[in-house]
Amino acid sequence: MTGSRGAARVAAGLALWASIAAAQPPHEELTLRLNPQTRELDALAVIALQSSGQVYLTLGSRFEVTELTLNGQALNRRSERVGEHQRWVLMFGKREGTQRVVVRYRGRLDAVPQADHQDVLNGLPAMASERGMDLASQACK
Secondary structure (H helix, E strand, O other): OEOOHHHHHHOOOOEEEEOOOOOOOOEEEEEEEEEOOOOEEEEEEEEEEEOOEEEEEEEEOOOEEEEEEEOOEEOOOOOEEEOOEEEEEEEEEOOOOEEEEEEEEEEEOOOOOOOOHHHHHHOOOOEEEOOEEEOHHHHOO
16 A cells, blocks of 8 residues: 555654755655554655755654665664654754655554444544644544
C-alpha cells in the first residue's frame, strides 16, 4: 500500500515541523506494509523539503525507527520523549536547496475494537490543526 492522506493516518502521525518557514510545503512519499493478522506495520517515509535551520521530526512512541538519514547520511536514531511521542531535532544549518529525510520505522498497531464502523468512528472527536482535519466521527451521525 502506498501512502495518501488516509494511509498517513494509519501510519500514526509521522510529523515534520520546520522551525523556520519552508519555501514550499514538504513532499512526502509514504510506503506502508501491514500484516493484518499480526498488525505489524513497516513504513518508509521519504520527505523532501526546502528549509534551513532546524526541523523537528515526531513519531508515536510505539514505533521503532530502524533508519534515519538526512541527504543520504545516517543520523543518530536516539530521540527525546515528548508525551506519547518521540522527537528528533534535525539540524539543516544554512544548507540551500532540497533536503531529503528518509525514515524507516515499524511497530504494532492496536486491534480494531469489536464494534461496527459507526461505533469506532463515534468514539473519536472531530480534530483539526494547521496540518489538516479529521471529521470522520461527524460523518456517521
